[in-house]
Amino acid sequence: MDRFKKFFEKKAGKKSFKNCGVGHRLSDEPPSKMPIANVGKMQKETNESPSVQRITTADIAAQAAFKRMNLGSRQESSTQRAIRLQALRELEKERDLQEQSITGSKHECEVREFEHCNMLEEIYFTCDLLGSDKKFTESEMKRSLESFLRSQLRSDGIVASVLILFSLNATDKRQQAVETLKKYVTNVMENPSVAKYRRIRLDNHIFQERVAPVKGSRDFLEACGFEECSEVVTEGDEPRKFLVISEEKANDASKLLDALEALNEGQPVPLKLHRNPVWALVFQPSNRFLKNNICFLVSFVSKRLVLGSSMRFT
Numbered sequence: 481m482d483r484f485k486k487f488f489e490k491k492a493g494k495k496s497f498k499n500c501g502v503g504h505r506l507s508d509e510p511p512s513k514m515p516i517a518n519v520g521k522m523q524k525e526t527n528e529s530p531s532v533q534r535i536t537t538a539d540i541a542a543q544a545a546f547k548r549m550n551l552g553s554r555q556e557s558s559t560q561r562a563i564r565l566q567a568l569r570e571l572e573k574e575r576d577l578q579e580q581s582i583t584g585s586k587h588e589c590e591v592r593e594f595e596h597c598n599m600l601e602e603i604y605f606t607c608d609l610l611g612s613d614k615k616f617t618e619s620e621m622k623r624s625l626e627s628f629l630r631s632q633l634r635s636d637g638i639v640a641s642v643l644i645l646f647s648l649n650a651t652d653k654r655q656q657a658v659e660t661l662k663k664y665v666t667n668v669m670e671n672p673s674v675a676k677y678r679r680i681r682l683d684n685h686i687f688q689e690r691v692a693p694v695k696g697s698r699d700f701l702e703a704c705g706f707e708e709c710s711e712v713v714t715e716g717d718e719p720r721k722f723l724v725i726s727e728e729k730a731n732d733a734s735k736l737l738d739a740l741e742a743l744n745e746g747q748p749v750p751l752k753l754h755r756n757p758v759w760a761l762v763f764q765p766s767n768r769f770l771k772n773n774i775c776f777l778v779s780f781v782s783k784r785l786v787l788g789s790s791m792r793f794t
Contacts, residue, residue, distance in 0.1 A: 605617075605752065606754045629647075630699075640703075641700040660691050682722065683720060708721060709721070
């Protein structure tokens with residue numbers, strides 16, 4: 481986590497330093513006004529959600545406890561026991577059917593597009609890495625962020641690739657890629673002299689399904705020391721492409737351990753919502769501010785209340 485914190489502070493400091501203006505000597509007269517760079521605090525996003533687990537043996541445990549409490553009472557006959565067990569089986573079937581119907585209804589949710597969805601295109605975000613004075617839409621932010629992080633791959637490839645991996649991919653795809661990358665790195669660390677663990681075939685179905693489609697995954701492997709090369713597996717066949725790490729780099733345990741820790745502590749780049757404040761006079765209404773009734777409603781009463789004053793939309 482400290483490594484990502486230092487990366488954010490370093491890049492944000494460079495952006496703020498550029499906005500400080502022209503430098504001056506201490507012996508010179510101080511300027512009348514000095515701009516102050518605002519460095520926003522990082523916001524940590526934790527996508528942790530509480531896991532919900534249903535204990536299926538709760539009813540059986542309750543029945544066993546009830547039976548222990550009633551040891552001194554009259555014992556049930558075999559017929560009564562059969563009837564009770566049949567009733568329990570019927571209840572269990574009903575519960576299974578209810579769970580299946582609930583699960584099926586979750587997967588069959590219809591995706592509908594409403595009229596106010598276009599308003600999301602006018603929501604802007606800012607990022608300390610790109611400069612707090614710049615605002616972008618969601619799509620523009622992703623493109624700008626990817627371009628900036630890729631420019632940092634040469635200076636700090638592991639951190640930059642992990643940030644790309646966690647910031648520009650869906651959660652489920654990212655988790656699968658992270659698990660696979662951890663396995664690759666762990667195998668190399670535990671078996672640096674074994675050739676099969678130092679080679680990844682690019683046409684392998686696991687690599688194609690879980691790693692190749694995820695942005696930043698291949699950049700991470702290359703930052704660890706993997707390089708693409710072509711090899712002939714069997715004579716007469718066409719050469720196949722592999723990602724191969726040399727035995728010398730595979731023995732660099734400290735670098736691979738840092739890469740593994742970066743994957744474990746990975747986090748997306750913190751973004752901030754840009755409020756985009758705009759002033760407008762009530763006597764000069766504009767359709768640019770009141771585009772959608774769902775997003776913004778002004779009743780007759782509220783108009784009378786703010787009559788003669790200005791309105792601020794944030």
